[in-house]
Amino acid sequence: MLVKFWFKNIKLAAIVAAIFVHGSIFAEPMSSGYDLVTGMTNASKSLSYAGLVTYEYRGNLRSIKVAHIVRDGKTYERIQHMDGPESEVVRRGDDTDCMRAADLLLGGRPLKSGDDNYAHLRDLYDFHIRGDARIAGRSVSVVHVIPKDRFRYGYIVAIDKQSGLMLQSVLMNHDSKPMERFQFIDVAIGASANNVEWLPSLMTSGGAEEPVCQQDNTPPSPSAWESRWRPPGFVLSSSSPVDPDGRESMMYTDGLAVFSVFIDASESSQSLPSVEANVGATVVALRKAKFNNRQYAVTVVGEIPRSTAARIAVAMGPIRRLPINR
Amino acid sequence: MSDYEDRLGESVSALMDGEATEFETHRILKEVGDTSGARCSARDKWQRYQMASSVMTGEPVSKIDLSGAISAAIDLENAHRINPLTRHAGSAGRFAIAASVAMVAILGVQQLNNGGLENADAIQFAEVAVDEALQNTGPALQFPAGFQPNIQARTVSVGSNNQTSRQPIAKTIKVGQPIKKQFSEVELRSYLNDIILDHSSHAALNSSQGMLPFARATMNGVAPEPE
Numbered sequence: 001m002l003v004k005f006w007f008k009n010i011k012l013a014a015i016v017a018a019i020f021v022h023g024s025i026f027a028e029p030m031s032s033g034y035d036l037v038t039g040m041t042n043a044s045k046s047l048s049y050a051g052l053v054t055y056e057y058r059g060n061l062r063s064i065k066v067a068h069i070v071r072d073g074k075t076y077e078r079i080q081h082m083d084g085p086e087s088e089v090v091r092r093g094d095d096t097d098c099m100r101a102a103d104l105l106l107g108g109r110p111l112k113s114g115d116d117n118y119a120h121l122r123d124l125y126d127f128h129i130r131g132d133a134r135i136a137g138r139s140v141s142v143v144h145v146i147p148k149d150r151f152r153y154g155y156i157v158a159i160d161k162q163s164g165l166m167l168q169s170v171l172m173n174h175d176s177k178p179m180e181r182f183q184f185i186d187v188a189i190g191a192s193a194n195n196v197e198w199l200p201s202l203m204t205s206g207g208a209e210e211p212v213c214q215q216d217n218t219p220p221s222p223s224a225w226e227s228r229w230r231p232p233g234f235v236l237s238s239s240s241p242v243d244p245d246g247r248e249s250m251m252y253t254d255g256l257a258v259f260s261v262f263i264d265a266s267e268s269s270q271s272l273p274s275v276e277a278n279v280g281a282t283v284v285a286l287r288k289a290k291f292n293n294r295q296y297a298v299t300v301v302g303e304i305p306r307s308t309a310a311r312i313a314v315a316m317g318p319i320r321r322l323p324i325n326r
Numbered sequence: 327m328s329d330y331e332d333r334l335g336e337s338v339s340a341l342m343d344g345e346a347t348e349f350e351t352h353r354i355l356k357e358v359g360d361t362s363g364a365r366c367s368a369r370d371k372w373q374r375y376q377m378a379s380s381v382m383t384g385e386p387v388s389k390i391d392l393s394g395a396i397s398a399a400i401d402l403e404n405a406h407r408i409n410p411l412t413r414h415a416g417s418a419g420r421f422a423i424a425a426s427v428a429m430v431a432i433l434g435v436q437q438l439n440n441g442g443l444e445n446a447d448a449i450q451f452a453e454v455a456v457d458e459a460l461q462n463t464g465p466a467l468q469f470p471a472g473f474q475p476n477i478q479a480r481t482v483s484v485g486s487n488n489q490t491s492r493q494p495i496a497k498t499i500k501v502g503q504p505i506k507k508q509f510s511e512v513e514l515r516s517y518l519n520d521i522i523l524d525h526s527s528h529a530a531l532n533s534s535q536g537m538l539p540f541a542r543a544t545m546n547g548v549a550p551e552p553e
Contacts, residue, residue, distance in 0.1 A: 044535070044536035044537075045536075053537060053541060055538075055541035055542070062541065064537075064540070064541055066537045066540070068536065068537065077537075077540075079537070079540045089540070165536075166535065166536060169535060169538055180542070182535075182537075182538045182541050237532040238528060238531070238532055249524065249528070251525075251528045251529070251532055253532055256535075258525075258528075258529040258532055258539075259525075260521075260524065260525040260528055260529070262521055262524070268513070268517065269517065271510075271513070272513075272514055272517060273514070275514065275518075277518060279522065280542060281542070282522055282525070282542060284518050284521065284522065286518075299518075299521055301521055301522055301524075301525040302525065303542075
């Protein structure tokens with residue numbers, strides 16, 4: 001009897017062992033939602049893909065034909081609007097090895113953001129894998145990206161399992177309501193996307209200008225303006241110096257969300273009112289400021305909550321340490 | 327052998343505390359039922375433990391063992407005949423209960439999900455699902471399609487006080503005048519369009535979202551229109 005009991009125990013142990021061994025050896029490597037989202041940036045830069053996209057907000061729908069072709073380390077993009085007024089954009093993107101601030105942040109590298117604060121994407125958002133779905137005829141993983149504060153919005157992204165490309169992105173407001181949806185309805189990825197007739201002409205003509213790859217997050221030219229408050233985690237990702245019209249801009253990103261600040265002393269901005277507006281998920285907060293007896297229009301644009309945009313706009317001011325000419 | 331008995335003792339102790347697993351309970355019942363020879367140890371142990379527990383809780387301790395008489399009485403009892411139909415009806419009833427519990431669970435979970443980000447339905451886009459706060463709450467101002475401006479302030483100079491533009495609209499109203507229109511709507515619209523386009527093309531390079539900013543730019547009415 002005892003022998004039988006032990007025999008039973010051994011059988012049980014064998015089953016348990018088999019389950020554990022099987023689990024650890026044969027299970028697929030599980031990638032976290034964070035890994036998927038960071039991998040998605042890489043995929044969107046390094047892969048060639050072409051397809052049809054819908055963009056939707058508040059019951060409005062636009063369809064767009066996009067192509068992103070990588071040849072010899074250079075990126076070519078074409079955007080065709082399939083409805084509404086005819087328009088088409090062909091452009092040279094960044095070289096594939098250009099690492100901008102958002103790429104660095106998504107790569108998990110903390111970037112200096114202002115006063116000794118180090119931003120890390122995982123401090124700003126929670127990443128949860130919420131299962132599988134099918135988008136554009138492909139199998140995708142759905143990841144919920146939930147902000148940890150109320151200064152930014154969350155996302156639901158669907159990431160192609162095979163290539164890591166983002167095939168759907170839904171911007172969610174704080175009431176968990178979708179604000180906009182970007183979604184592929186058909187996509188060709190890799191070699192099958194590469195066969196495009198417009199590419200040779202663009203490559204030879206050098207047609208579209210090449211953007212300057214601004215890799216570090218220090219402004220190339222000192223600005224007389226500084227941001228005294230930004231939501232935690234946002235770092236300067238690019239900036240353009242004052243143009244002849246008197247307009248300069250700075251762009252900030254936390255890795256996912258992006259906002260721009262425009263400071264405009266141009267003639268055309270003088271008569272503008274302080275205004276807040278939104279188009280789809282994009283918010284515009286325009287504030288008038290007076291500095292050195294000049295009127296400035298300080299405009300914050302981005303896919304961020306309106307309260308955040310307004311607060312950022314208010315906190316833009318002249319750099320204090322500069323001597324002020326009277 | 328002694329190892330086995332030790333573990334049986336532990337199981338009995340666990341059963342006393344209500345912490346025995348089903349497997350342990352079955353084993354104890356089997357051991358207790360077997361009254362021959364050495365197997366009595368589990369039964370004895372059970373009785374001892376019960377006695378100790380009675381003493382500790384201050385209950386009267388009795389050494390009368392009713393278990394023999396009770397099991398004899400049970401043996402004498404006629405087994406109830408189970409009507410196969412009733413049995414099936416019973417299990418069907420149980421199934422129905424289980425099904426309805428599952429249904430409630432599913433509905434409940436859906437209800438919960440409706441409030442949260444976890445909802446897959448959130449992907450289903452609806453016009454109503456727009457941040458109500460983003461709706462136009464500003465003064466009635468004829469404005470071209472696309473924008474819902476919320477004019478908070480005023481045409482007066484903001485000056486150096488950074489807080490002014492966040493001041494409530496009441497302050498503006500106190501002036502007792504309607505907001506003057508010193509700007510052209512077309513001008514404002516084209517200015518904002520311009521800025522949004524600029525933002526989108528920057529964002530296309532600086533965000534991780536690939537083509538998404540281009541799609542936004544399209545939506546923002548950037549496609550050239552005669553003004």
